[in-house]
Amino acid sequence: MKVCVIGLGYIGLPTAAIFAQKGLEVLGVDTNPTIVDTINQAKTHIIEPELDKLVFESVKQGFLKASLKPNYADVFIICVPTPFKQNHQPNIDYIQQASKAIAKYLQKGNLVLLESTSPCGTTEKISQYLSTIREDLKFPHNNKQPDIFVAYTPERVLPGSILKELVENDRIIGGITTQCTKKAIELYKIFVKGECIPTDAKTAEMTKLTENAFRDVNIAFANELSLICEEAGIDVYTLIKLANHHPRVNILKPSCGVGGHCIAVDPWFIISDFPKQSKLIKTAREVNDYKIHFVTQKITHRLLQKDYKKIAILGLSFKPDIDDLRESPAVKITKTIISDTQREIFIVEPHIKHLPQELSYPNVRLCTLQEALDESQLIIILVAHKAFLNLNIPTQEILDFVNIREV
Ligand SMILES: NC(=O)c1ccc[n+]([C@@H]2O[C@H](COP(=O)([O-])OP(=O)(O)OC[C@H]3O[C@@H](n4cnc5c(N)ncnc54)[C@H](O)[C@@H]3O)[C@@H](O)[C@H]2O)c1
Structure with missing residues (x-):
């Protein structure tokens, strides 16, 4: 055949x-x-x-x-x-x-x-x-x-x-x-x-389409909780852990947003054909897109507070342990941070050999985890790659958006 x-x-x-x-x-x-x-x-x-x-x-x-x-x-x-x-x-x-x-x-x-x-x-x-x-x-x-x-x-x-x-x-x-x-x-x-x-x-x-919309809505729930907890002064990871003790509750982990070729895209195929009936699916898309903006703002705010000369960004792919950067929240966040600063930026993404064109700036370098840890004053963790687990970062400051210590 x-x-x-x-x-x-x-x-x-x-x-x-x-x-x-x-x-x-x-x-x-x-x-x-x-x-x-x-x-x-x-x-x-x-x-x-x-x-x-x-x-x-x-x-x-x-x-x-x-x-x-x-x-x-x-x-x-x-x-x-x-x-x-x-x-x-x-x-x-x-x-x-x-x-x-x-x-x-x-x-x-x-x-x-x-x-x-x-x-x-x-x-x-x-x-x-x-x-x-x-x-x-x-x-x-x-x-x-x-x-x-x-x-x-x-x-x-x-x-x-x-x-x-x-x-x-x-x-x-x-x-x-x-x-x-x-x-x-x-x-x-x-x-x-x-x-x-x-x-x-x-x-x-x-x-x-339903399978991917289901995933998107569930991730949006966790991401929305992270936004609520930020306002309420509650640790969202503790909250989710506690809530998940309920035998019929299983909340996912918050993230920097949703990326990739599928979950960030496919729900729109339902929304475009059935706009009046797909309010929840549309809101979930908006919540997950907003989370990207929220993380970017948090980082920008920190960079305004203190004059870090060298920062590290850990993770670019749209989810842990893959090389796929399509629609990746981490790429979008990094792009905004880079365009806003003259600092030296060390990017660690163990699954790629070259930075994508959109992140190629003279002050930005793809490097090893060790180099980034040695050189940087602020470590920003955007993706929970296995390579980043058990990081020993005694001195540098960390902005961790994936709760890497408990992944
Ligand atoms: N990647 C996934 O995990 C995944 C999972 C489920 C469904 N899908 C769906 O499968 C489809 C393909 O996704 P993918 O991830 O393989 O995409 P991809 O971008 O990795 O591959 C698509 C390939 O098609 C080629 N192409 C484009 N137009 C062509 C044409 N007219 N003739 C021949 N080749 C052409 C491109 O050059 C590219 O190599 C998409 O609809 C995607 O949503 C992807």
Whole structure:
């Protein structure tokens, strides 16, 4: 069986590599030539446990190839980004471009799967869109006996454990028709050990969005408590610990805000389609965004109080122990602090080799934890990386936004 995976990022590449490991002939497609070259050299552009080994073996054994263009296959899996536009409206342009790219290679009996997190109704839109390009084929949105089968097969993996979770997690699979669902389940059963649960495309799309909105609302609750406790003069970590002794209460930890490609983005796909009904989801988004602003203000206030010549910022990624800086609150906070000061700034982010362009200033340096601790007069902790646990900081002052001592 031939599989063509469109988009070789955090989701597409592990998916392509796992199918290749199972002996399927996989063509990975990406519009970025550097990514295509890297994979064809049997290397990876993403840091994810075991992925480099899997890609190396799959490419060397000839089961995985990368290309800038799709080709004929039995299955097409779309894993391209779904960001939002400036006004928080979903941007499904990449999905449309990917659909256009595969359209001319579609043949009777093919399965087209969407893995990108998408607004409700997108899978059906793909079917409609493809039918306008390929009038010679029957599609499932308006034909009970289609030539092409289309389904939504969302992903719920945890960065840092992607390969493990791809295999072990239960998977929601929603086809445009039940036959589409059945065909998609047959495919994923090749490597998924979790349950493959059938539903329709629209419910599957909303399930994925709901999962991330649920996480966002729960984090917002903890972050809101941290704001309340600040005013009340109560230690929020003690408060949460005490409240969690209740057998049916489980409050999460406050943070510097919510980042990443998913939780900070996907709830907006619900809000934009159902603005009147999604008040809680919208407020949660606003609380989590406000927390970024609040942390920035706290740091700025401290820097005004005392003339620190050298400060250290610990952590840039959007959550602990990963290299992903997308939508990261720590990056946003650091960017504001840097633009406001001429101090020497030492940044410690053990998971990256270079600072992102937006943080490249002459007074800012990416350095080791030890260097930062030795040099700085103020230590600001933004991410609870394992590398920062058990820090021994006797003399310097600390602004700790993650309660690192008790992580
Ligand atoms: N990263 C996660 O943990 C995660 C988890 C669940 C769902 N998702 C969803 O999966 C989708 C992909 O996310 P990701 O993290 O893999 O993104 P990513 O940015 O890591 O990768 C996307 C890749 O698609 C490529 N691309 C863009 N347009 C293309 C096109 N027209 N043709 C071919 N390639 C194209 C990009 O160059 C990039 O390499 C998103 O919708 C995301 O919300 C991500």
